[in-house]
Amino acid sequence: MRRYLLLLLNDLKLSRTALVVHLIAVLQPTLMYVLMSVIMVIPTFDMVVVQPQTELGGDLVDAMEEVGSPIGPNYINPILITEADTDHRQVIDIVYLDGIPTAYQRYGYIDSNLVKNLRNRLTAALLVLWNRELGSQAILVNEHPWLPQEVPYTVYFGMAMIPLAAYLASALIGGYLMAQEFERGTILEYRLCPTPYQLLLAAKITRLLLTGLAAAAILYITLGVVTGVWASSTLAVFVILLPLTLIAACIGLLAGLLTQSSLPSFLIGLASAFAFWLMGSGFGLAAGFSPVFERISRLIPNTPVIEMLFPYFYFDREVASNPTIVQIQLTGYCLVLLILIAAVYRRRVLTMQR
Amino acid sequence: MAGEIAIEVKSVTRRFGSLTAVDDLSFEVGEGEIFGLLGPNGAGKTTTINLILGLLTVHKGKIQVLGYDVASQTRQVYRRVGYVPQETNFYLDLSAEDNLWHHAALYCQDLKAVKNRMAELLRFTELWQRRKDPVRTFSGGMKRRLALARALLHDPDIIFFDEPTLGIDVQGRFALWEHIQQQRVDGKTFVISTNNMVEADTLCDRLLIIDHGKAITLDSPESLKSGMRYDVVTIRTSLPIDAPETLLANYDVQNISRPQPDELRFEMQNAEARAASLIKEISEGYQLDSILIARPSLDDVFLYHTGRALRE
Numbered sequence: 001m002r003r004y005l006l007l008l009l010n011d012l013k014l015s016r017t018a019l020v021v022h023l024i025a026v027l028q029p030t031l032m033y034v035l036m037s038v039i040m041v042i043p044t045f046d047m048v049v050v051q052p053q054t055e056l057g058g059d060l061v062d063a064m065e066e067v068g069s070p071i072g073p074n075y076i077n078p079i080l081i082t083e084a085d086t087d088h089r090q091v092i093d094i095v096y097l098d099g100i101p102t103a104y105q106r107y108g109y110i111d112s113n114l115v116k117n118l119r120n121r122l123t124a125a126l127l128v129l130w131n132r133e134l135g136s137q138a139i140l141v142n143e144h145p146w147l148p149q150e151v152p153y154t155v156y157f158g159m160a161m162i163p164l165a166a167y168l169a170s171a172l173i174g175g176y177l178m179a180q181e182f183e184r185g186t187i188l189e190y191r192l193c194p195t196p197y198q199l200l201l202a203a204k205i206t207r208l209l210l211t212g213l214a215a216a217a218i219l220y221i222t223l224g225v226v227t228g229v230w231a232s233s234t235l236a237v238f239v240i241l242l243p244l245t246l247i248a249a250c251i252g253l254l255a256g257l258l259t260q261s262s263l264p265s266f267l268i269g270l271a272s273a274f275a276f277w278l279m280g281s282g283f284g285l286a287a288g289f290s291p292v293f294e295r296i297s298r299l300i301p302n303t304p305v306i307e308m309l310f311p312y313f314y315f316d317r318e319v320a321s322n323p324t325i326v327q328i329q330l331t332g333y334c335l336v337l338l339i340l341i342a343a344v345y346r347r348r349v350l351t352m353q354r
Numbered sequence: 355m356a357g358e359i360a361i362e363v364k365s366v367t368r369r370f371g372s373l374t375a376v377d378d379l380s381f382e383v384g385e386g387e388i389f390g391l392l393g394p395n396g397a398g399k400t401t402t403i404n405l406i407l408g409l410l411t412v413h414k415g416k417i418q419v420l421g422y423d424v425a426s427q428t429r430q431v432y433r434r435v436g437y438v439p440q441e442t443n444f445y446l447d448l449s450a451e452d453n454l455w456h457h458a459a460l461y462c463q464d465l466k467a468v469k470n471r472m473a474e475l476l477r478f479t480e481l482w483q484r485r486k487d488p489v490r491t492f493s494g495g496m497k498r499r500l501a502l503a504r505a506l507l508h509d510p511d512i513i514f515f516d517e518p519t520l521g522i523d524v525q526g527r528f529a530l531w532e533h534i535q536q537q538r539v540d541g542k543t544f545v546i547s548t549n550n551m552v553e554a555d556t557l558c559d560r561l562l563i564i565d566h567g568k569a570i571t572l573d574s575p576e577s578l579k580s581g582m583r584y585d586v587v588t589i590r591t592s593l594p595i596d597a598p599e600t601l602l603a604n605y606d607v608q609n610i611s612r613p614q615p616d617e618l619r620f621e622m623q624n625a626e627a628r629a630a631s632l633i634k635e636i637s638e639g640y641q642l643d644s645i646l647i648a649r650p651s652l653d654d655v656f657l658y659h660t661g662r663a664l665r666e
Contacts, residue, residue: 184443186445
């Protein structure tokens with residue numbers, strides 16, 4: 001145990017040999033999240049509305065201002081204009097058509113997500129108005145939302161990035177440091193040492209697990225600070241991340257052992273992290289892609305991890321298709337990769353050159 | 355050879371494709387000996403060390419280290435040997451102490467004793483004051499001394515040292531030689547690969563000269579030099595000697611060369627006894643300015659056995 005702890009400590013000290021790589025690998029997802037939450041994810045939408053000429057139109061504008069989001073600010077921020085203003089692409093106009101108050105929405109199909117958002121938000125405002133003003137005399141609208149509350153995109157996006165943070169730090173640093181052992185010749189120290197190689201690998205993998213989970217923790221805390229939303233169980237979040245971080249560590253170490261060169265190892269870690277994030281339900285749950293994408297996505301280890309994380313952030317709403325299969329899948333990946341890494345290490349480091 | 359056998363290499367052959375890097379090589383190294391592998395570049399010195407360390411498979415023959423078969427009892431061998439490669443391999447951003455701790459975690463059996471042993475070795479190699487500094491800031495000589503300290507940290511019985519003083523200044527070279535000799539007094543066995551003749555002459559108890567992967571000769575430096583059976587004579591005259599072969603025809607000389615126009619160099623058996631006659635004969639035709647009779651150096655031994663052709 002003492003030797004294992006010493007090996008682990010030594011491996012952690014090696015951070016000093018690649019400080020920039022560590023900063024990139026550990027902090028990049030958090031910086032990306034902060035940037036994206038500022039520039040892309042807008043919790044409050046400004047909507048341009050033509051100055052209503054009727055009482056009902058005025059009520060609709062009031063209703064728009066009432067529709068809120070769970071993180072505080074209003075969903076819709078109506079900006080009233082006169083008809084003379086024509087520069088706006090998205091305009092809502094409330095008029096009487098055959099004596100019936102009608103909301104017209106005019107938009108251009110430039111950004112379908114934007115249109116979808118506007119539609120959703122307008123519908124929400126109209127529902128408020130309808131239920132308040134007309135009640136059972138007109139149309140009674142019963143909402144059946146999938147989730148009990150609106151989920152801000154900052155939360156969804158941030159949650160999906162937590163596995164990315166753990167994976168990126170573990171894979172990228174693992175690959176880079178292992179490759180550096182070959183480049184600086186220190187691999188010879190491992191080659192000639194009498195300590196069982198399983199212990200050496202265990203220390204290296206543990207070090208990468210700690211680094212990956214530390215990167216995830218930084219993003220988790222940032223997410224909580226930015227959105228005010230915290231998982232219902234922090235411990236569960238990190239237990240769920242553990243197998244993915246282990247998979248990332250093995251992939252990183254494999255890249256380092258196979259290429260024996262730090263730049264390709266770095267790129268493999270980076271590319272696999274973002275490919276897995278994009279294809280592994282990072283956006284899948286939000287967008288609903290094609291069936292082919294869905295099938296591929298199921299093979300990516302990030303998918304089950306995100307599905308398991310989901311309930312802890314979203315009101316205990318279960319989304320995993322089959323939790324047992326998901327756990328078997330992750331365990332299988334871990335076992336296969338651990339066997340593979342042991343075999344490649346023996347082959348690349350320990351076996352005599354023939 | 356002193357003491358028990360530490361290393362036994364029996365008829366070992368190693369090929370790389372069509373190139374036979376080590377060809378039917380046999381030798382033994384005694385415990386407590388400083389044994390030198392001497393040879394030109396590409397002669398097979400490093401390959402021989404790699405074979406003894408089990409880094410390369412032996413295609414034919416057998417190697418035993420401290421009674422253990424290298425091919426099948428590798429871990430037992432690794433517990434008892436230390437290796438300093440030609441290319442110094444450290445974590446340059448870590449301190450000397452951190453590098454030694456890294457080695458300790460990999461090699462040392464008794465981790466509780468490491469701290470004291472490390473302090474002892476850092477003082478021994480005169481690096482104690484710099485132990486907290488990153489290795490990046492060390493000179494070439496300091497890195498080699500640290501490499502020696504690292505190789506000694508797990509208290510091995512045999513230390514393999516590939517080109518110990520390559521690229522090190524004179525002071526660093528002498529310091530390292532002193533450290534190696536002190537360790538030998540403590541019972542350590544050293545196998546040194548070098549093509550530095552002064553180093554081989556100063557340090558080694560016995561030398562194996564290898565070339566083209568074959569053992570050429572094996573003996574102590576003194577015996578190798580005395581075995582040459584000739585002296586090197588250098589004479590300087592006021593005017594160049596016209597026909598040296600004719601002038602020296604009665605003296606059984608060889609390898610006559612003219613380093614300078616007024617200087618003649620040749621090899622001659624029993625030169626000291628025949629010096630008076632030689633001086634008299636030369637003085638009859640030329641004004642003799644000086645005559646120098648030297649015992650053959652290890653350089654002469656080396657060139658005699660390996661030839662003068664350039665190696666790449």
